[in-house]
Amino acid sequence: MIKVEGLTRKYGTFTAVDDISFVCQPGQVTGFLGPNGAGKTTTMRILVGLTAPSSGRATIGGHLYSEIPNPGRHVGVLLEAGAQHGGRTGREILTLGAMSMGLPRSRVDEMLELVSLNKDEADRRFRNYSLGMKQRLGIAHALLGDPSVLILDEPANGLDPAGIRWMRGLLKSYADRGGTVLLSSHLLNEVELIADELILIGRGRIVAQGDKASLLSNTEHKSTFVTAEDNDQLIHALKAKGYDVSTAGTGLRVEVAPIEVGRAAAENRIVLSDLRSADGGLEELFLSLTEDVQRDEVPAQAATTEGASA
Incomplete structure (x- = not known):
């Protein structure tokens, strides 16, 4: 279980995360949604000990990440798919991970097969990977230690439609076996298809949370x-x-x-x-709740045309 309590992170006068609290339960995929710069990645970095909070607490299984022995066996993390040595092959990257966790080498082949990286791809230098291949390798590394918790930041970036469907099935199966998944994204439609619980964040603050049905039931206007x-x-x-x-x-x-x-x-x-x-469903709710931090506005004429053609 992931538990975030009163978490705040400030950088001088700028507040990146502002007194947020939420819980991610085992057996569920929790979607962490917000515009770019909303505070999603900062929250995840605090969870895995890469950034210190200004106040509040974020624990996994009741422990700070830094207190967990051999954390890769308990928590799988993917925050930046490109954060690997460009001169190493995909197989070497996973092998080093397996060695650091005390896992057998056979686990590397199991993970490569799971994420559909073939032998030629596994033996290719990381610098020559496409973004989609980097994401697949990152997911393989996160799952290497057979953890009970997954923390994934924008894992669908770079995946084609078939890859996104594959990832969706993989994570849903993981949660069905009792795993806890915290999945951040700005791709609302993709997360909506897999998430059991949704947390909407804007400008560092949680603006709504709950399952899809309860969030939509709170909208006043219906058409x-x-x-x-x-x-x-x-x-x-x-x-x-x-x-x-x-x-x-x-x-x-x-x-x-x-x-x-x-x-x-x-x-x-x-x-x-x-x-x-x-009413646009969850997407419209999301945009309305985070409208003060959106970079782009839909022109009125385009919105009218879309409604008329629906």
Whole structure:
């Protein structure tokens, strides 16, 4: 279990992490989400003893990372995939890790196979690795000691769609066996597919945390995109219930939650071909909660076009 209590890190007058607290439970993947510079990496560096906190405490299994004997056997860490000696091969990097942890050499081959690095790739110099290969090797190194806890910072960077799906399955399987996973990312859609719990951070402070359903249930406004075999019939049924309805592309936008639209359609035996939230789901919630630290804004015209084509 990972436990963070009142954690703060200041650099002069700048506060990178501001009094945050959370728990990551065994058997779960916890997504740690936030814009670039939100404090995710600083928090993870504190967890593994690379950065000292200004105040507060971060423990793994009830212990500071520095207190854990042979920590690689208990905690797998991937903070920077490129932080390896460029002149060593992937196999040499894993072999040195295995030796430092007191593991048999056979463990190296097991990990190379697990992350799908073939013999030619394993014997290639690290400086000649692609970013995706570096990520795979980093994950192999994190799993080398068969740890009970994984701490991974942006592990999907550089992976192609097949690689991201592979990583998703690997981490989900790890959690299903009782492992604890803390996974940081700014790729919300990818983490949403795997995470059991979500922690949203912006400007060093936690702005929301919980599972996806509970986070979305706290949003005040609900609206729906819907398309029926007979949109006119659906419009009549929805307006009869007092719902605001407008056209959106080939379908309708209704200012009420999807379940109410579905109920109205069922009561009137109307066949639907599309029914989904128009509020943007978790992505919209995330952007709204961290809007003061976002670098980019979506132009109003682009947002309108997107909604109309949905």
